[in-house]
Amino acid sequence: MKLLRVGPLGQEIPAVLDDQGVIRDISSEVDDLAGEHLSASNLARIASLDLSRLPEVSDTTRIGACVGQVGKFICIGLNYADHAAESGADVPPEPVVFNKWTSAICGPNDNVLIPRGSNKTDWEVELGVVIGKAGRYIEEANALDHVAGYCVVNDISEREFQLERSGTWDKGKGCDTFGPIGPWLVTPDEIADPHDLAMWLEVDGKRYQDGSTRTMVYQVPFLISYLSRFMSLQPGDIISTGTPPGVGLGQKPPVYLRSGQSMRLGIEGLGIQTQEVIADPDA
Template sequence: MKLLRFGPVGQEKPGILDADGNVRDLSGKCADFAGQGVSIEAIDAIRAIDVNSLPVVAEPGRIGSCLASVPNFFCIGLNYAKHAAETGAEPPKEPIIFNKATSALSGPFDNVVIPKGSVKSDWEVELGVVIGREASYISEDEALDHVAGYCVINDMSEREFQIERGGTWMKGKSAPTFGPTGPWLVTADEVGDPQTLALSLDLNGETVQNSSTDDMIFTVKQIVAYMSQFMKLQPGDIIATGTPSGVGMGMKPQRFLKAGDTMTLRIEKLGEQSQVAVACE
């Protein structure tokens, strides 16, 4: 299934795509897509609904983030071999885990706001993993059974804030609008193997990232199992699993976002999102 949220900011409704690509309104049939609303049980309950019995939304308008909110917004750093190489870093021996502020969550077609003082705002197309079942001390063999679905994420990054200002990476990752997510939450059964997905990002029509999740150093099941050794993952948690090569920081000369730039991101089976960068007022 492809689940989505549509409507103005703060007034989004849950929806589902039917076989013809029409948006059908799930209002009143399920909880909004957050926390237990994206648990394995909630997904199964939606699957039991006759989609064709739901009203068609003729003009859905704005598509919001496919998640209304997230308990935790986790990220994995330097998780593509070629990306680690372009940054000059040694491939990590264990997954690098950090947080993004949950307030960074944003719609897939909303503007990205370059934060005040930014000179090095950067793009990162990433496979998002949405947890659907509590995970604590699980094995790799069990890990994918705890995944509700997948989505596209632009893990926006301000490199000066992230790297040159001391402390952790979080403050370079967390500006408002720095987490465009969606357009769809695609259930795990429809995606299949998450390690065979093509993903790309175009900047102003030029393809700058073009790779596959098979270049990931740590696979989705390895990441989920590993994280569960240190924390309890909860339904609705989202994990951005790293970005491939082609980020602005890795270019020679380096290249960063300016107002008016357009980013278009795609992941196989998960759809496309696009944002325009605008200056912070």
């Protein structure tokens, strides 16, 4: 099942993409794709609906972030061996954990803003994992039972803020619009193996990233179990699991985003994002 949220920013309604590719409004059945509505039982109830009886939504309607009311947006750094190498870093002995602020979340096709003072805004296509069942100290063997679905994440990063301005990575990761998610939240029954998905990203039609989740160092069950040692995981939390090589920082010389450019990125089975890059009008 492919779930999505559509409508103006802050007024999104829940929807499903039916077998014919038609968007169907499910707001009469569920308030939002958030919190308890992401449980396995609620998702099963949505899957049982006769979608042909539900209103169609125009395919020109804005697509918002595929999850609402996100509590935590947790990211894993250097989780692809080949990306660590291009960054000049060793594969970490334990997962590198940082946060994107939830105010960074935006729709998959919304504009990405280059923040004030930025010269090194970069891209990262990543597999997002959305939690559907709360837990602490989750056993790795049971970890996938806590997954509501998967989505595409573009982990936009300002490298100077992240790496050159002292402190943690967070300040370069959480600027407004630095977290496009979606277009869809794809339920696990549609993804045979989250560790065997092609992923790619292009800037102005040039492909920079062309990788696969096969090269992920720490896989999804381990990450869920690991993170749950340090915090409770709640329905609607997003885990962004790292990026393959090909980021702007890794080019020789480095290449960074400029106003007027466009990004297009996707993951096999999870859909495609397209973003225009513009200077922040408040910068």
